Amino acid sequence: MISRNLPILLSGVLFGAGLTLGGMTDPARVRGFLNLFGDWDPTLAFVMGGAVIVMAIAWQLQPKLARPIFADTFALPSRRDLTPRLIGGSALFGIGWGVAGLCPGPGIAALVIEPISAAIFVAAMLAGMFLIRLTEGNA
Template sequence: MKLIVYYLIGLVFGVGISISGMANPAKVLNFFDLAGSWDPSLMFVMGGALIVTFIGYRLAFRRSAPLMAPRFEVPTRRDLDLPLIGGSAVFGIGWGIAGFCPGGALPALGTGMIEVAIFVASLIAGLLTARGLRRIGVNALTKSTT
């Protein structure tokens, strides 16, 4: 039953990403092009997502536990460290260069565009590299051992 629910949630997310244009790198890049052909329409997508998330969290946290898990998995750390800031910067730069974020690229795989496949392959390579560096105790951002 969980897999069916997860599939349906992913399907709704993918359809929403596609309808909103966030799977279209040209539309995303135009959003970042403030001095050229700026397209502000993605602000409405982001605003809508924030509103839905705000309401969803308020409703979900009224429950003592999630429907499909024994407890909520909520981050407890609140500090800003170099890996968090560096990772956020790399994410933003990659999004601005490629026009894809991971959430928009996965549904776009269905388009068959080679650019999407290259982006997703690079994303997976980056994730595996970071995991490997963490496993051997190297923090790639500070060039020190932990």
């Protein structure tokens, strides 16, 4: 069980370290990126650009692979995955990201750097996750 979860753990640690190094655990930096008409901070654009480059390479490599290394099949999105629930959740995510300056990955990584303020965000995030499960009957 540990050997199967080790790549997941290492990926999460690498992701968190990258977010921290890129300054994405600083809500002021994220808000600075979203402030297009004020003191705009382009740092997040470089982080997003790096992610787009990695994903573009992955999309080119995927058809040449028989199967993923750590799974039986690839789980690729389709247009049927674009539902009103996904669109609404994305809008809510964006609003929360703009207000708090954090999203789930950086919020969890920020627990190490600024535990008090990040804990408030993470608690609110977990409460939202619980509420959606409760309202959809999946609790």
